[in-house]
Amino acid sequence: MREASSAVRMLLVLVLTGLAVVPLVAGTFYLQLLTKIMILAIFAMSLDLLVGFIGLVSLGHAAYFGLAAYVLVALSPPNEPANLWLSLPAAIAAASLAALVIGALVLRTQGVYFIMATLAFAQMLYSFFAESGVIGGADGVYIYWRPEASSLGHKLFDLEATADFYYLALALMALVYLLLRTILRSLFGQVLVGIRDNEQRMRALGYPTFRYKLAAFVIAVRSPGSPATFLLRNSALLTPRSSIGTARAKCWSSSSSAGWGRCSARRSAPLSWSCCGTSFPG
Numbered sequence: 001m002r003e004a005s006s007a008v009r010m011l012l013v014l015v016l017t018g019l020a021v022v023p024l025v026a027g028t029f030y031l032q033l034l035t036k037i038m039i040l041a042i043f044a045m046s047l048d049l050l051v052g053f054i055g056l057v058s059l060g061h062a063a064y065f066g067l068a069a070y071v072l073v074a075l076s077p078p079n080e081p082a083n084l085w086l087s088l089p090a091a092i093a094a095a096s097l098a099a100l101v102i103g104a105l106v107l108r109t110q111g112v113y114f115i116m117a118t119l120a121f122a123q124m125l126y127s128f129f130a131e132s133g134v135i136g137g138a139d140g141v142y143i144y145w146r147p148e149a150s151s152l153g154h155k156l157f158d159l160e161a162t163a164d165f166y167y168l169a170l171a172l173m174a175l176v177y178l179l180l181r182t183i184l185r186s187l188f189g190q191v192l193v194g195i196r197d198n199e200q201r202m203r204a205l206g207y208p209t210f211r212y213k214l215a216a217f218v219i220a221v222r223s224p225g226s227p228a229t230f231l232l233r234n235s236a237l238l239t240p241r242s243s244i245g246t247a248r249a250k251c252w253s254s255s256s257s258a259g260w261g262r263c264s265a266r267r268s269a270p271l272s273w274s275c276c277g278t279s280f281p282g
Contacts, residue, residue, distance in 0.1 A: 019170055023163040031166045038173045045180055049220045053184060054213060055196040057115050060102075060122030064095040064221045067125060069238055071095075073135055073143065084147035084159070092222055099221035103214050130240040140239030183219065192216055 023031055043065060050056045068091040075090055076082040106117040130138040146159045157164040183189050194202045195209050203209050 016170075016174060020167075023166055028162050031162045035162075035166045035169045038169045042173050042176045045176060046220045046222075049180055049184075049216060053189070053196060054192050054216055056107075056213065056217070058118040059115055060106075060118035060120075061220070063122035063125045064099055066129070066240065067098055068092060068095040070129060070135055072147070073141055073238055076143065076147070081146055081148040084149040085151065087147055096218050096222050099218045100214070103217035103221075107210060107213050107217065126240050136238070138240060143238065188212070188215075 019034070022034060026034075043061075047058070047061050050058050050061070071091040071094040072082070072087050075087045102118075102121050106114055106121065109117050129135065135141055149156045149159060157168065159165050159168070184192070191202065191207055191212055194207075195212060199209050
């Protein structure tokens with residue numbers, strides 16, 4: 001078992017090293033494509049936390065993805081870039097707050113009723129942004145300015161630069177993977193697996209299963225909050241269809257292809273390739 005674990009760590013190091021040198025040999029098209037794959041891999045890993053390790057089949061995960069992107073747009077000044085260090089935490093906080101409220105309601109249901117409840121809330125958010133005319137309505141809004149990563153007057157990196165954005169997405173994917181892996185190896189993660197296998201027994205042992213599931217629900221939503229911000233930078237066009245509708249299908253396709261209960265970037269990222277809606281040039 002220890003040898004297998006060492007082999008897995010070695011493989012992860014080799015994969016990360018290979019991805020780190022890609023900008024040195026690849027063109028702009030492939031960098032943008034790999035960036036989108038890594039962003040969707042983060043999204044898929046967060047959904048896998050709910051479906052694979054808790055047994056909560058959510059069809060509304062993309063709603064928080066879209067909500068975080070809309071919050072970023074709302075906080076962006078019309079004629080200058082928003083500050084990344086202010087807009088990113090605000091977008092994640094808004095998605096987390098929505099997950100806390102919605103999760104407190106939908107987690108009181110089970111089975112197919114939970115599935116339909118999450119879908120209903122996602123459709124409500126979709127209809128709100130599409131039909132109310134808020135932030136572009138159904139036609140969406142184009143982002144002319146990317147968030148600026150500056151601190152004390154110094155720009156740490158440039159999101160307009162393809163290579164900088166690629167390395168930022170790579171670092172974020174590795175960070176989310178390590179964070180979820182640490183959570184699942186902790187006592188908290190073991191309790192989540194126990195709830196998935198036999199919730200009544202875990203409740204009989206004295207564990208407040210509702211609180212554990214709600215905490216996991218919010219944690220799973222915080223992960224797609226940040227890739228929503230970066231995917232918005234990658235496309236520059238935000239619509240209800242792209243941020244909520246299409247994102248749901250892409251995330252479920254990559255997650256189910258990788259296999260539930262894996263929580264593995266090395267499985268999710270390659271299989272997100274086919275879900276990017278991008279073809280090879282030439």
